[in-house]
Amino acid sequence: MLGAGEVSFREEFGQWVVDEVSNQSTGYCPDVGSWSAVADALERAGVDRPDRFTHQVVFRRCVSCRQVNVVREDDFVCVFCDEALPSDWNIDR
Numbered sequence: 001m002l003g004a005g006e007v008s009f010r011e012e013f014g015q016w017v018v019d020e021v022s023n024q025s026t027g028y029c030p031d032v033g034s035w036s037a038v039a040d041a042l043e044r045a046g047v048d049r050p051d052r053f054t055h056q057v058v059f060r061r062c063v064s065c066r067q068v069n070v071v072r073e074d075d076f077v078c079v080f081c082d083e084a085l086p087s088d089w090n091i092d093r
């Protein structure tokens with residue numbers, strides 16, 4: 001799986017380290033599981049990285065109205081039509 005989102009870097013003792021990394025990408029809406037692809041890419045680049053996204057966004061597509069939702073505080077309810085959202089990432093369906 002590909003990762004998408006935002007990464008910022010800072011310099012520390014002459015080396016680049018990850019300051020913040022997130023899966024916040026409105027185009028691709030990646031699953032939080034895309035972390036492994038991001039981590040691999042950072043490791044290949046030889047950059048010190050955190051153990052997880054420093055800012056992580058949970059995207060779900062409503063199966064009822066097809067709108068993409070950003071799930072906040074584990075509240076898996078569509079903000080557009082009040083239908084329950086699926087527990088698994090489904091943006092590509």
Ligand SMILES: [Zn+2]
Pocket residue numbers: 062063064065066067078079080081082083
């Ligand atoms: Zn909906």
